[in-house]
Amino acid sequence: MVELLAPAGDLEKLKIAILYGADAVFIGGLKFSLRSRASNFTLEDIKEGCAFAHRHHAKVHVTCNIVMHEPDIEGIIEYLKALEEAGVDCIIASSLSILKLVKLYTKMEAHVSTQTSTLNQEAIRFFEEYHVDRVVLGRELSLEEIDCIRKSTKIDLEVFIHGGMCASYSGRCMLSNNMTNRDANRGGCAHSCRWNYSLYEDGIKINPTGDYFAMSSKDLCAVEAIPQLIKMGINSFKIEGRMKSLHYIATIVKAYRTLIDDVEHHKVKDFDIYKNRIAKAENRLTSTGFLFGLPTISEQLYDLNLTLPSKDFVGIVVEYDSKTKKATIEQRNYFVPFSSLEVFGPNHTAEIKIQDLYDLDGCSIDAARHPRQIVYFYTDFPLEKQDLLRLK
Numbered sequence: 001m002v003e004l005l006a007p008a009g010d011l012e013k014l015k016i017a018i019l020y021g022a023d024a025v026f027i028g029g030l031k032f033s034l035r036s037r038a039s040n041f042t043l044e045d046i047k048e049g050c051a052f053a054h055r056h057h058a059k060v061h062v063t064c065n066i067v068m069h070e071p072d073i074e075g076i077i078e079y080l081k082a083l084e085e086a087g088v089d090c091i092i093a094s095s096l097s098i099l100k101l102v103k104l105y106t107k108m109e110a111h112v113s114t115q116t117s118t119l120n121q122e123a124i125r126f127f128e129e130y131h132v133d134r135v136v137l138g139r140e141l142s143l144e145e146i147d148c149i150r151k152s153t154k155i156d157l158e159v160f161i162h163g164g165m166c167a168s169y170s171g172r173c174m175l176s177n178n179m180t181n182r183d184a185n186r187g188g189c190a191h192s193c194r195w196n197y198s199l200y201e202d203g204i205k206i207n208p209t210g211d212y213f214a215m216s217s218k219d220l221c222a223v224e225a226i227p228q229l230i231k232m233g234i235n236s237f238k239i240e241g242r243m244k245s246l247h248y249i250a251t252i253v254k255a256y257r258t259l260i261d262d263v264e265h266h267k268v269k270d271f272d273i274y275k276n277r278i279a280k281a282e283n284r285l286t287s288t289g290f291l292f293g294l295p296t297i298s299e300q301l302y303d304l305n306l307t308l309p310s311k312d313f314v315g316i317v318v319e320y321d322s323k324t325k326k327a328t329i330e331q332r333n334y335f336v337p338f339s340s341l342e343v344f345g346p347n348h349t350a351e352i353k354i355q356d357l358y359d360l361d362g363c364s365i366d367a368a369r370h371p372r373q374i375v376y377f378y379t380d381f382p383l384e385k386q387d388l389l390r391l392k
Contacts, residue, residue: 002229003236004260005061005158006253010041013249014049014060019346019386020250021257024059025049026092028242031079032064032072043086050087059089065113068095077105084108092136099130109133114160117170119145121152134158136238138170143225143291147232156235161222162252162278163240165289167193167215191216216301221286223274226256227263247313247332250344250388251281280312280390312390314341318374320383327383328376331368335391337377345387352381 006022008014017025027049028040041049041062050060062083066072076098080091084106091102094115102110111134112118112127119138127135134156137146150157167173175192176184184190193216198205220240222229229237237260239252255277262268278286287299314335319328335341337357343350354377359365368375 001264002234002260003059004253004257005236005238006249007163007239007242007244008049008249009242009244011045011049011052013246015052016246016250016386017253018053018056018058020253021346022058022253024061024089024236025053026061026063026238026242028063029079029083032066032068032076032093032098033062043082046083046088047086050089054087060087061090061092061111062088063113064091064093064095064098065115066095067115068097073097077101080106080108090133096130099127099132103131111156111158112136114138114170115172117172121149124149124153124155128153128155134235136160139165139220140169140290142293143228143232146229146234150232150234158236158238159222159229159234160220160240161226161229161237161256162220163244164284165217165220167217217289217295218285218287218299218301219282220289221275221278222288222291223256223259223271223278224288225291226259227268230260230263245281245313246316247388247390248281248283252278254344254346313388314339314391315368315375315389317345317383317385317387317389319385322382325378325380326376327379328374329368329389331370331373331375334367334369335389336367337365340392342390342392343381343383343387344390345384347384348387350381351392352379354379 003023004021005024005026006017008017008025008027014025014027027046029046030040030042033040046062053060080102083091088108090109090111092111092113093099093102094113099110099112102108110132112132114136117138118124118135119141124135136158137149139160146159167175173184176182176190179192180190182190197215199207237256239256241248255274259268259274285301287295289295289299314333315329315331317327318330338355340351340353343352356377357365357368358376360374365375
């Protein structure tokens with residue numbers, strides 16, 4: 001059974017990812033983690049997250065994947081022991097010293113981060129000598145290469161299936177450091193590759209069309225590769241995006257959960273069904289990356305305006321009273337009475353038409369316009385806590 005591994009930037013996202021179908025989540029603590037701008041977890045948060053995950057038969061992976069400089073070494077053993085005490089199942093690291101310390105001082109699994117750019121059999125054999133439990137392969141591999149590596153080893157292999165790609169090998173980029181003094185390999189990436197640029201030759205701007213020239217790639221979407229990856233025996237499918245929204249995580253996780261289950265039950269007929277579900281939350285164009293061969297210009301974002309984040313996600317269900325039919329909602333985007341909504345939850349999807357909208361004082365309101373405002377309406381459809389609502 002393949003593991004679906006989802007990102008989580010905070011406790012709420014961790015719970016949503018698991019409820020919507022993730023078998024495991026990966027998170028960052030306050031130390032030794034990339035994505036320093038994400039809502040990284042305190043030890044108390046990690047403890048609560050692990051307890052929730054284990055109640056739902058899921059695992060928690062913690063990233064300790066910075067490239068360590070001398071000042072970063074202090075406190076690593078104590079921190080690893082604290083993570084184990086909090087209930088963490090696995091540590092993801094690129095530093096050989098951290099991987100070694102995980103095996104020496106804890107009983108947690110040690111996973112080799114994609115930051116090591118592991119792209120061949122010999123690299124896998126090297127990590128096997130460290131008795132690691134899993135290797136996260138680099139995103140620069142084709143399906144053919146992944147299959148070759150899979151056949152060469154019995155160690156667990158993890159493959160990225162969705163999310164951001166990188167202008168460099170597996171995130172080992174120095175653009176941000178050079179241009180802004182923010183070290184991408186120590187948690188400070190400024191995403192310089194996604195800035196707006198103009199291209200000049202002999203002092204003349206030569207952008208083909210549009211206002212900028214981007215050097216980044218489209219995001220990865222591996223929907224069409226899932227059946228082959230499952231057949232190969234890949235152990236874990238990883239979704240990138242610890243800084244993504246709750247709506248994004250729920251949508252992407254549910255789409256891949258459904259696809260994986262459908263593949264395993266021989267029910268897949270049309271990949272566009274899953275792509276269309278994913279498109280409801282995507283805010284960047286997607287491609288298949290390296291999976292089906294070397295990327296071409298079609299996989300790049302040259303002179304293309306990025307698509308804007310969807311505002312369709314309007315609320316999350318806080319409570320539903322089956323007797324009174326009252327649905328209590330936490331607002332996430334502007335919506336009004338008499339809206340047509342899509343109910344999107346772990347257990348169902350449906351369309352409803354709401355009537356009047358009320359605030360907590362029972363007063364009829366003309367819109368839910370305040371961030372995270374608690375409102376309610378009445379509906380015969382049996383909503384469930386943690387269902388998401390989207391505009392139709």
